[in-house]
Amino acid sequence: MTVNRKGRLQDKIAIITGASRGIGRATAVAFGREGANVVVNYNQSKTKAEEVVNEIRQHGRSAFAFQADVGSREAVMEMVRKTVDKYGRIDILVNNAGLGLSGGPVLEANMDAFDAMLTTNVKGIIYCTQAVMTHMMKRRDGKIVNISSIAGLGTSVRPGNLFYAGTKGAVNVITKQLALELGPHGIYVNAIAPGLIKTDMPISNRSPEAWEERVKNNIETTMLQRLGMPEDIAYVVVFLASDESNYITAQVISVDGGRMNFITHSL
Numbered sequence: 001m002t003v004n005r006k007g008r009l010q011d012k013i014a015i016i017t018g019a020s021r022g023i024g025r026a027t028a029v030a031f032g033r034e035g036a037n038v039v040v041n042y043n044q045s046k047t048k049a050e051e052v053v054n055e056i057r058q059h060g061r062s063a064f065a066f067q068a069d070v071g072s073r074e075a076v077m078e079m080v081r082k083t084v085d086k087y088g089r090i091d092i093l094v095n096n097a098g099l100g101l102s103g104g105p106v107l108e109a110n111m112d113a114f115d116a117m118l119t120t121n122v123k124g125i126i127y128c129t130q131a132v133m134t135h136m137m138k139r140r141d142g143k144i145v146n147i148s149s150i151a152g153l154g155t156s157v158r159p160g161n162l163f164y165a166g167t168k169g170a171v172n173v174i175t176k177q178l179a180l181e182l183g184p185h186g187i188y189v190n191a192i193a194p195g196l197i198k199t200d201m202p203i204s205n206r207s208p209e210a211w212e213e214r215v216k217n218n219i220e221t222t223m224l225q226r227l228g229m230p231e232d233i234a235y236v237v238v239f240l241a242s243d244e245s246n247y248i249t250a251q252v253i254s255v256d257g258g259r260m261n262f263i264t265h266s267l
């Protein structure tokens, strides 16, 4: 077992949604390394979530996996109840769980895909925030980090991305509104807008050929000329969840290797 040294999130209690895979997984592990105790939320990937829990425990921290669809208010309330029962408080919420489905062009739009993304990407954030905020307000202390996307910044050049981009645009605005409402209660709310990150998500309902083409195009239009890795996002979440960011709220921070700037100024 790794020696329990002081970390940037020492003894903090964090819930990370969608922590069984990808960005959420990397964030959960980074939190454990930085001294946090972590609730590893997942929806379907139980075994993977348990692997994450074991990795966190190897850092000498406490963790447990909790199945909850973030689109279900009741399930989210239960997760928060269990967290408070076990740890007595919640310091950090990372709203990471998300779905990235292709909706198609607007006339032939797949409304089921839209509904699924709206429920997970948008309502999920609201439900989780509602569930933790009363606990955070009592202690006048809390950090909420939402994982958005540069697709929500308004200049996505990918056809068929209307609904995903729309839900992430909503996340950006909701982040600022929540920061306004919760700031006086000592709760910080920020978002990270990642560029394309190497995880399972981007291939969820696209063909391998379409994915390859997209990766090639992304690398060519990213200043750093590479895809992002989950850890590239996790380090920024750690910063926004830590005391190092104690005068930052209501921000949407792009972590995209310079892609937004590149495409904004070259089209």
Ligand SMILES: NC(=O)c1ccc[n+]([C@@H]2O[C@H](COP(=O)([O-])OP(=O)(O)OC[C@H]3O[C@@H](n4cnc5c(N)ncnc54)[C@H](OP(=O)(O)O)[C@@H]3O)[C@@H](O)[C@H]2O)c1
Binding pocket: 017, 018, 019, 020, 021, 022, 023, 024, 041, 042, 043, 044, 045, 046, 068, 069, 070, 071, 096, 097, 098, 099, 100, 120, 147, 148, 149, 150, 193, 194, 195, 196, 197, 198, 199, 200, 201, 202
């Ligand atoms: N990858 C990218 O290029 C990229 C770019 C910009 C933004 N993002 C955003 O980053 C976040 C994470 O993306 P990722 O690429 O790491 O995705 P991923 O590899 O597909 O992982 C998604 C995670 O979310 C969980 N999840 C999905 N629906 C859920 C639900 N209803 N309730 C609870 N958990 C749920 C999954 O859990 P189960 O496996 O248990 O279902 C999984 O742990 C998302 O919000 C995404 O929109 C990703």
